[in-house]
Amino acid sequence: MKTPLILASLATATAMIFALPAFAADSAQDFVDKATAGGMFEVDSSKIAEGTAHDQAVKDFAHKMIDDHGAANAKLETIAGEQKLTIPKELDAKHKADLDTLKTAKDDVDKPYVQMQRDAHSEAVTLFESYAKDGDNAQLKTFATETLPTLKMHKDMIEKIAVTGDAAPTTSSTTPAVTTTGTTNPAAPVPGANSFTEEQAKTRIQDAGFTDVSALTKDDKGIWRGQATKDGKNTMVALDYQGNVVAGAN
Known part of the structure; x- marks a missing residue:
């Protein structure tokens, strides 16, 4: 029968389309x-x-x-x-x-x-x-x-x-999120309008050395929060609008 062959060809073509960048x-x-x-x-x-x-x-x-x-x-x-x-x-x-x-x-x-x-x-x-x-x-x-x-x-x-650079995200909850002179900045994660998509947030957290990033949700302060693994330990993790990644943040 030709039908299975046709279907297989269509499946291959579809896979190729979705494989494109x-x-x-x-x-x-x-x-x-x-x-x-x-x-x-x-x-x-x-x-x-x-x-x-x-x-x-x-x-x-x-x-x-x-x-x-x-x-x-x-x-x-x-x-x-x-x-x-x-x-x-x-x-x-x-x-x-x-x-x-x-x-x-x-x-x-x-x-x-x-x-x-x-x-x-x-x-x-x-x-x-x-x-x-x-x-x-x-x-x-x-x-x-x-x-x-x-x-x-x-x-x-x-x-x-x-x-x-100064624009690099921090990974410490005690390091000010923004480097300025003569002012006191709040510790990360910093509330603010967050333009990161969920996928971008996941990528930034992974770039900071975390794996198994899951359950990401953006709270009412604009902070992405979820769960992840680092050094073999499960932990809560947060990403603010400035790109700061903070482990153990509640």
């Missing part, structure tokens, strides 16, 4: 849409961070993003015009929400900006790698290939800032 582009226009939205967000968010961040390394990074992504955006717009493709004029809903989070941050923009940049560059590298390999437009494939090393460099830079 979440941020891959399936057409030239799709790539332009996603790359433009990401590039615009890089510039707009970095303009906010350059003016309001506390950590000089974050400010310097933001300035570089404005220069590098500004140039890449202009190049992409030129290529898209030549290829008769449409350039989006506004950010998508997700990037608009992230930008609003930075605009309304009252005290410390460093940590949310750094985390957004980590996420954005991870997505951008995936998008550009995929299109450079399998894209359907020669000029855009060349653009993706030529831009990819810069994106990877940005990704490495922001990861180092996240780990070593």
Whole structure:
């Protein structure tokens, strides 16, 4: 019978579709849409961070993003015009929400900006790698290939800032969540509007050395709380909006 063979083929095709990277582009226009939205967000968010961040390394990074992504955006717009493709004029809903989070941050923009940049560059590298390999437009494939090393460099830079800079999350419940001068900051976890998704929260907690992260819920103070394992022991764990991961927090 041919039916089982057909069903098996359909199952294989479906599996291949779902195996594609979440941020891959399936057409030239799709790539332009996603790359433009990401590039615009890089510039707009970095303009906010350059003016309001506390950590000089974050400010310097933001300035570089404005220069590098500004140039890449202009190049992409030129290529898209030549290829008769449409350039989006506004950010998508997700990037608009992230930008609003930075605009309304009252005290410390460093940590949310750094985390957004980590996420954005991870997505951008995936998008550009995929299109450079399998894209359907020669000029855009060349653009993706030529831009990819810069994106990877940005990704490495922001990861180092996240780990070593003032914007790095703390893992001690007695360390102030924000480094400032002449003020007393509350111990982490710090209440505040939390822009981390559940998956991002889980990843941040795992990055801090925890495993078996489960039962994550965001409380009315904007703090993600759940259970995890570290050093072979089960413990309660919390993640605040600044990225601070605290073990044993109630």
